[in-house]
Amino acid sequence: MGKWADNHFGRFREWWRERRSWEISEEGRANICKMRALVEARDGSLAENDAGKKLLVAARTELDSAGKLLDFEEHHRKPLGSHITSAQIHLNAARLLWVRSFLSTPQDIKPYLPSLLAVVKEHLSSADERRKSVENVRRHNSLGNADVVMITEAVEAAQAVSLREELRAGSFVRIVWVVAGFLLVLALSIGALSAAWPKAVPLCFNPPKSMEARAAEAETPEAASPVMYEVVCPTGTDPSPPSPDLDVNFEMTAKGRDYFVVEVAGLVAAGLASASALRKIRGTSTSYGVPVALAALKLPAGALTAVGGLLLMRGGFVPGLSALDSSAQIIAWAIIFGYSQELFTKFVDRRGQAVLEEVRGPGDPPPGARRRGDSPGGSSPESRAAALT
Template structure:
C-alpha cells in the first residue's frame, strides 16, 4: 500500500548516532551466541533487546504525513522514544549475557557520566566485585545503575526540548514586536520618533533628511547587524554537540531580534535626553553607529541565556565524555 503525502525520514545527526548505537546493540546480541537454555532470565533480556531494537528501527526510519510532521517536530516524541528504546535495548543487551562483568569498567564510566558520586546505585556498581554475589543479583545491580543513568539522560533530552520550544516562542514574540514597531513607524514617523536633538547639537535623523517612514526599519536593521556580530562570537565558541536538539540557531535568532528591538529603544532614549551630558549625537553617522552598538548591547542580556543553554546541553549529551573532559 502506498501512503500519499508522507515524508521520507531525513538524515539527521541524531538518526546517525542512534543508528550506529543500534548496530552496536545488534552486534552485541550476535556476539552472545545461541541462548543458554539454563539461563531463562538472560533469554528474557535478549527478547527485550530485540523488541526495543525494532522500536528504535521504526523511529529512525518512519515517515509521517506532512501535516503531522510539524507536531512531531515540536513535541519531539519520535526522537525521545528512539533514545529511550535505544537505552532499554542497550541495557537488555548487557544483561542478556552472563559475562557482563567483563565490561564493568565501561559500565562504571557510563554510569558516572550521569549519576552523582553519592548515588547508591552508582556506589553499588562501583563496589561490585565478580563472584561476590549470585549472577541474578549482579545483573540487577548493573541494570538498576544503567537505568538510573539513562533516565537522567532521557530527562535531560526532555529538558533541552522544552528549552528549544521556549526559544522558538520567544523568537516569535520578538519578531511580532519588531514588525509592529516597524509598521507603526512607517504609518506615522511621529509615533516612534527616531530623531535625536539637543540644545547644543542639531537635530539628527537616521535618514539624514528629517523624520522618515523608514527610520524605524533602518535602526532595526543596524541593531540586528550589531547583534549578528555577537551571534558570530557565539558560533565560534560553540562546542560541537550530538544532542538531538541544536540550540545555537535559535539563540542567534533571539540575539538578532532582540538587538533590533533594543536599538529602537536605545535611540528613543537618546532622543528623550536620558543620556544628556554623557552621550552627544552630532551627525547621522554617529546615530547609525550608536544603533549598531545598541544592537550589540543585547549580549549583556543574552549572556545568561547562553550560560543556561550551555548547562542544559551539557546534561543532554547522548554520548559519554572521554576521560579528562570537562
C-alpha cells in the first residue's frame, strides 16, 4: 500500500510541478548554465588582482539565487510565473555584472556585441539614445572603458523594460482571474438566491393565448381563465392562469430552478464562444496564462448576460420581444444572450492580445505584429492594440 501510494502521489507531485511553467523553467536553467559557463570562462582569463573577479563572484551569487527560485523543492510553493520572472531578475543582474567585468579589458567584449545588441534592439526603440550608443560602439575598431559603460547602461535599460513587460502581463492575468472569480461568485449567488426565493423576480413572460387555447376554453366555459394570456417560464408553462393578477400568476408558475437553467444555457453558449475564440489565439511563450484567463472570464460572463438579457426583455427594454411564447424560446434567447458576452469581453480580449504583443520572447513576432524598434518612431501599445482590432 505504501509503495502504491508513493508511486501515485509521486506522479501527482510531478504533474503539479509541470502543470504550468515547467518548460520555461527548464529554459531558465539552461540559460543559467550558459551564463555560468561564461562567468567561469571570464574568471579564468582575468589576473588574480583584477577588480573584475569581485564582480564575477557577485554574478555567481546571483546565478545561485536564480537556480534556487527555479528549484521548486527549495521553497515548496506552486510553480507560478512569478518564480520565472524573479529568476530572470537575478539572471539579468548576473549578466550585467559579467558585462561590467570587461572594464579592465574592453576589447574582449567585442565578440559578444551582436548578442548584447540583439537584447537592446528587442526592448528599446530605435529612437532611444542608449540603443544608438550601442549601435555606434559596434562600429568602433577599438573599445574603451566608456564603451563598456554605455553597453552596460543600454543592456540594463533593455532588461528593465523586459521586466516591466513581464510584470504587466502577470498583473493583467491576476486582474482577469479576480474579475472572473467575482463574476462566478455573483452568478452562483444569483442562482442560490433565486432557488431560495423563486417568486422574488421570476423570469416569466405573458404572451397572448393561442387560438387553440381560446377554442378549448370556449368549449368549457366553467374552466376558462379570467385573463387572455399564458404564463411562460424557463421550466414551466401555465396556459390558463387562474388569477386576474399577473404577479400572482407569475409566482404560481415560477420555479426555483429557472435561473439555474438560464445560467447553464448562458454558460454553454459562453463556452462555445471561448472555443471559437481559440482560432485567434496564437499562444504565448511567457509563463503567464493570458489566453486561459481570458477564456475563463467568458464563462461566468455568459451566465450573467443570459440572466440580464432576459430580465431586460421581461421589462420591455427590447421592443417587440417582451413576450416569449414558450420555454424553448426563453432557453434559446438565453443561449443568444450568453454568446453575446463577446460584446463586452472582446475589449478585454484585445487588451490581452496587446499585452502578449508587448512581452518579447525568443520566438518570432505574430503575423502583422511589429516590434517596438521596427519603425523609426517605434510602435506604441495603443497602435499595436489598434492593429489587432
